[in-house]
Amino acid sequence: MPAKGTVSVLPVAPDVRISLPAGLALGGRPVLGCFDLHVPGGRVTAILGPSGSGKSTLLRLAAGLLPVPAGATVAAGDGAALAGRVAWMAQSDLLFPWRSVLRNVVLGAELRGEQPDLARARLLLAEVGLAGREGALPAALSGGMRQRVALARTLMENRPVVLMDEPFSAVDAPTRHRLQDLAARLLAGRTVLLVTHDPLEALRLADRILVLRGAPATPEQVAVPHGPTPRPARDPALLETQGALLERLAEAVA
Amino acid sequence: MIRGLIAALGLLALWQGFVLLTGVPPFLLPSPLRVAEAFVARWDIILGHAAVTLAEILAGLVLGSALGASMALLLSAWPAGRRWLLPVMLTAQAVPVFAIAPLLTLWFGFGMASKVVMATLIIFFPVAAAFYDGLRRTETGFLDLAATMGARPAATLLRVQLPAALPALASGLRVAAAVAPIGAVVGEWVGASAGLGYLMLHANGRSQADLMFAALFVLVLIALALWFATDRLLRLALPWQADTLAHGDRHP
Numbered sequence: 001m002p003a004k005g006t007v008s009v010l011p012v013a014p015d016v017r018i019s020l021p022a023g024l025a026l027g028g029r030p031v032l033g034c035f036d037l038h039v040p041g042g043r044v045t046a047i048l049g050p051s052g053s054g055k056s057t058l059l060r061l062a063a064g065l066l067p068v069p070a071g072a073t074v075a076a077g078d079g080a081a082l083a084g085r086v087a088w089m090a091q092s093d094l095l096f097p098w099r100s101v102l103r104n105v106v107l108g109a110e111l112r113g114e115q116p117d118l119a120r121a122r123l124l125l126a127e128v129g130l131a132g133r134e135g136a137l138p139a140a141l142s143g144g145m146r147q148r149v150a151l152a153r154t155l156m157e158n159r160p161v162v163l164m165d166e167p168f169s170a171v172d173a174p175t176r177h178r179l180q181d182l183a184a185r186l187l188a189g190r191t192v193l194l195v196t197h198d199p200l201e202a203l204r205l206a207d208r209i210l211v212l213r214g215a216p217a218t219p220e221q222v223a224v225p226h227g228p229t230p231r232p233a234r235d236p237a238l239l240e241t242q243g244a245l246l247e248r249l250a251e252a253v254a
Numbered sequence: 255m256i257r258g259l260i261a262a263l264g265l266l267a268l269w270q271g272f273v274l275l276t277g278v279p280p281f282l283l284p285s286p287l288r289v290a291e292a293f294v295a296r297w298d299i300i301l302g303h304a305a306v307t308l309a310e311i312l313a314g315l316v317l318g319s320a321l322g323a324s325m326a327l328l329l330s331a332w333p334a335g336r337r338w339l340l341p342v343m344l345t346a347q348a349v350p351v352f353a354i355a356p357l358l359t360l361w362f363g364f365g366m367a368s369k370v371v372m373a374t375l376i377i378f379f380p381v382a383a384a385f386y387d388g389l390r391r392t393e394t395g396f397l398d399l400a401a402t403m404g405a406r407p408a409a410t411l412l413r414v415q416l417p418a419a420l421p422a423l424a425s426g427l428r429v430a431a432a433v434a435p436i437g438a439v440v441g442e443w444v445g446a447s448a449g450l451g452y453l454m455l456h457a458n459g460r461s462q463a464d465l466m467f468a469a470l471f472v473l474v475l476i477a478l479a480l481w482f483a484t485d486r487l488l489r490l491a492l493p494w495q496a497d498t499l500a501h502g503d504r505h506p
Contacts, residue, residue, distance in 0.1 A: 087402065
């Protein structure tokens with residue numbers, strides 16, 4: 001499944017392994033239990049869980065934003081280091097308010113002191129439907145448009161592994177639906193770890209779904225409906241699974 | 255703006271009425287008309303002194319802001335030095351600048367230098383404190399994003415923390431613009447041969463209250479012009495900064 005068009009030449013997407021033989025504690029409080037998580041390469045793996053279940057902690061660990069505890073492993077399946085091969089997309093768009101849309105998209109290159117590829121940034125902005133808004137400041141955009149800029153910035157990094165932390169939770173439901181379609185198309189072929197608290201989002205986008213439950217939390221695999229992603233929201237099989245998944249999540253809170 | 259003018263005119267009318275009704279002697283409280291007459295008669299002298307004070311204020315503002323901003327950058331870029339510099343800075347701020355004004359005159363002379371140093375000292379701290387605070391409070395999400403993008407510490411400071419702290423620096427500069435005239439005038443009171451502060455002290459000593467009020471009036475105008483010019487420039491320089499109060503002002 002190559003990414004659409006010539007915008008991105010996709011590097012080979014590796015598997016990611018997160019192994020926590022002794023769990024993970026933050027500030028003395030155990031957050032994640034002992035587990036060995038395997039994220040298949042080139043696929044979308046969704047991690048579902050209620051607020052405070054440790055989803056974001058797991059993602060931050062994979063992003064290299066938390067120190068890896070002694071004895072634990074966060075590594076790519078192909079043996080090479082994970083650092084430098086990961087793009088991160090957070091719940092809030094994190095657009096720099098003083099930078100134009102175009103300058104936000106090329107942020108990574110400028111922070112690394114590289115020459116930004118402005119032509120590619122323009123193409124990506126056109127891909128997410130924001131052609132003509134390159135010079136706008138983020139404050140002039142709607143929430144959905146801002147999140148699309150953030151998506152373009154994530155794709156601009158062109159990393160084989162993409163980590164997403166509830167990326168569309170701050171926008172309204174119809175906008176979220178369109179963003180999911182867009183993300184599924186543009187992120188195809190990458191190793192995606194998607195953290196979300198929305199069962200529908202996981203069921204539409206993911207090839208594999210894990211529910212984080214318990215304290216300290218461990219992931220449990222649940223079945224996903226058949227069919228290619230993004231799955232239509234009115235798919236009966238998806239709707240049935242959504243109900244079961246919601247109940248399971250409610251259990252995880254209790 | 256118009257409301258401000260009407261309020262000022264109303265106050266002047268009250269003042270004039272008070273003087274007319276009570277018959278206060280002019281060496282205690284001159285009427286606004288008398289002050290205006292004094293200004294018209296002595297405007298060349300007043301403006302000459304005003305130019306000196308304005309030069310001191312501007313020099314102090316530039317120096318104090320530059321030093322304050324540099325100190326804030328140094329503090330945030332150099333954690334080891336921070337432990338030494340921060341207590342020194344706080345202690346220095348605890349020394350009342352007015353108390354060391356005579357020393358400054360002794361060291362830097364009766365000319366403009368001692369007043370510029372005075373204004374610089376009084377401006378330094380609000381600028382350094384506000385900017386340093388802004389540099390420390392960068393949104394953690396921005397820093398996380400920069401970290402995942404592989405930014406070097408220098409790039410993070412210059413392209414993330416510094417721009418994010420500019421609104422805080424702007425607040426510091428607004429305070430600086432407001433306190434700068436105080437520094438210059440206090441310096442002139444302690445010992446000077448020119449400037450509005452010197453002129454006021456001189457006029458006061460000769461019971462020329464009307465001249466003193468005229469000089470004070472010019473000083474207030476300078477301070478107001480300085481604050482509004484600073485505010486306007488900062489708004490132009492930071493068009494991306496959300497200003498929720500401005501909307502309320504436009505549609506009361």
